[in-house]
Amino acid sequence: xxxxxxxxxxxxxxxxxxxxxxxxxxxxTGNVLVxxxxxxxxxxxxxxxxxxxxxxxxxxxxxxxxxxxxxxxHAEGRVGDTDPLLAIADALTTFRxxxxxxxxxxxxxPRADELALRARRRFALPTTLAA
Numbered sequence: 206x207x208x209x210x211x212x213x214x215x216x217x218x219x220x221x222x223x224x225x226x227x228x229x230x231x232x233x234t235g236n237v238l239v240x241x242x243x244x245x246x247x248x249x250x251x252x253x254x255x256x257x258x259x260x261x262x263x264x265x266x267x268x269x270x271x272x273x274x275x276x277x278x279h280a281e282g283r284v285g286d287t288d289p290l291l292a293i294a295d296a297l298t299t300f301r302x303x304x305x306x307x308x309x310x311x312x313x314x315p316r317a318d319e320l321a322l323r324a325r326r327r328f329a330l331p332t333t334l335a336a
Contacts, residue, residue: 221302222280223293223324224265225317226310230335232276238300239273239282241266242292244313259284269308289320290327297328305332 218235225242245258262284273280285292293305305324309317314336325332 218303219301221293221296221300221305222269223285223289223305223307223320224262224269225289225308225313225320227265227268228308228310228335230306230308232273232278233304233306234278235303236300237273237278237280238296238302239266239269239280240285240292240296241269241282242285242289243287244289245287255287258287290323293324293328302330305330307332307334309334309336311336 218233220233220235220237222230222233222237222239223242224239225244241262243255243258243262245255266282266284270280270282283296286295289307296302305328307317307321307324317334317336321332321334324330
């Protein structure tokens with residue numbers, strides 16, 4: 206995957222990384238916000254049991270923040286909503302992204318394609334999939 210490109214010579218891009226899984230991605234340049242949705246099964250969500258999902262999301266988040274730090278990229282992050290599209294929408298209220306990168310491992314990749322398409326339509330931002 207290519208790193209996000211600059212739209213203008215003077216502009217520093219804002220890149221939103223949605224961490225569905227841990228996948229190797231190139232370190233973006235610019236301002237980076239990593240959001241790890243607290244992915245949960247429908248049964249656990251129905252039972253309001255989100256502790257495990259939030260813990261796993263925090264691990265994914267810290268993995269990406271460490272990767273970026275090792276590459277010299279300053280990134281901030283947060284655990285997001287269980288619905289990845291809502292996690293993106295929530296992040297965009299405080300972070301003006303120029304591009305969205307959806308990072309998915311083998312387990313999350315099948316639904317990540319559909320998610321990338323839905324994100325492009327909903328947010329009208331360049332959206333790439335790193336799987």
